[in-house]
Amino acid sequence: MITIHNLHFSYKKKKIFNGLSLSFSPGHIYGLLGKNGTGKSTLLKNIMGSLFPSQGSINVLGYQPGKRQPAFLQDAFIVPEEFYLPDVAIEKFVSCNAPFYPRFSRPQFNTYLQEFDIPLENSLQQMSYGQKKKVLISFALACNTSILLMDEPSNGLDIMSKSQFRKVIAGAIDDNKCVIISTHQVKDLENLIDRITIIDEGNILFDQTIDDISSKLSFRISFDDEETKKAFYKEESLKGNVIVAPNTYAEESKIDLELLYKAVVTNGNNVNTVFKNQP
Numbered sequence: 237m238i239t240i241h242n243l244h245f246s247y248k249k250k251k252i253f254n255g256l257s258l259s260f261s262p263g264h265i266y267g268l269l270g271k272n273g274t275g276k277s278t279l280l281k282n283i284m285g286s287l288f289p290s291q292g293s294i295n296v297l298g299y300q301p302g303k304r305q306p307a308f309l310q311d312a313f314i315v316p317e318e319f320y321l322p323d324v325a326i327e328k329f330v331s332c333n334a335p336f337y338p339r340f341s342r343p344q345f346n347t348y349l350q351e352f353d354i355p356l357e358n359s360l361q362q363m364s365y366g367q368k369k370k371v372l373i374s375f376a377l378a379c380n381t382s383i384l385l386m387d388e389p390s391n392g393l394d395i396m397s398k399s400q401f402r403k404v405i406a407g408a409i410d411d412n413k414c415v416i417i418s419t420h421q422v423k424d425l426e427n428l429i430d431r432i433t434i435i436d437e438g439n440i441l442f443d444q445t446i447d448d449i450s451s452k453l454s455f456r457i458s459f460d461d462e463e464t465k466k467a468f469y470k471e472e473s474l475k476g477n478v479i480v481a482p483n484t485y486a487e488e489s490k491i492d493l494e495l496l497y498k499a500v501v502t503n504g505n506n507v508n509t510v511f512k513n514q515p
């Protein structure tokens with residue numbers, strides 16, 4: 237669905253990607269993680285065709301995004317981190333923008349707004365940043381595009397809205413859609429994403445499904461010094477050492493995305509070995 241091959245991209249002299257290859261399949265919600273300034277937004281903009289690779293290729297739904305063909309644009313949507321919405325009523329916003337998306341569903345849009353507690357008759361002008369974001373997310377989902385990219389979508393959402401966000405995204409995915417969410421708010425993605433991709437300085441540090449992570453890594457509290465020493469990552473807590481370790485005994489543990497991220501960033505080579513060694 238999205239195939240990136242040998243992507244090179246620079247902002248003038250600043251190199252961001254130097255041969256990145258990566259693919260994304262339909263039917264999944266991907267979590268794209270990485271430290272500040274590593275190129276997550278740049279990658280999403282390349283996928284969307286608003287930035288162009290200097291070398292390499294990007295194929296999305298059989299299109300080259302940079303060509304900005306209408307057939308591609310009507311089937312892909314990005315919710316950027318920073319966005320502008322005009323000072324008009326929600327009705328007006330929908331009537332001006334929905335015609336560009338053939339699968340836009342007005343009933344779905346109304347349902348999402350209701351979930352987010354946004355009155356339909358409101359004007360965008362009177363809304364806070366978080367409320368506008370909810371309108372944009374509702375619109376994005378109601379467009380029913382095959383590709384949905386979201387850059388820090390939960391930023392600015394209050395605590396209740398973050399759970400509503402997870403609920404609406406989970407309800408909107410189907411086998412034909414591919415959703416990529418770039419975020420630092422990993423807790424907001426828990427129980428939502430099914431694959432984690434971590435990039436760093438233009439390289440892929442880690443790229444695994446949630447199923448594989450849960451079968452190959454264990455997230456638990458340990459009081460055993462030997463075990464703690466061997467762990468990929470440890471953090472002291474009041475309850476004992478919280479560790480990320482190989483899942484030697486096929487135990488079931490709840491994935492802690494924050495701990496996983498720290499383990500990969502500090503000890504990525506070792507973490508990746510457990511994924512290579514097993515069938």
Ligand SMILES: Nc1ncnc2c1ncn2[C@@H]1O[C@H](COP(=O)(O)OP(=O)(O)OP(=O)(O)O)[C@@H](O)[C@H]1O
Binds near residue numbers: 247
């Ligand atoms: N328009 C631009 N011109 C020049 N440099 C840019 C531009 N946009 C981004 N950069 C630089 O490119 C690098 C990657 O930026 P990008 O926004 O893709 O990172 P990010 O991983 O999304 O970061 P964050 O997590 O902070 O949102 C950063 O070092 C940034 O300073």
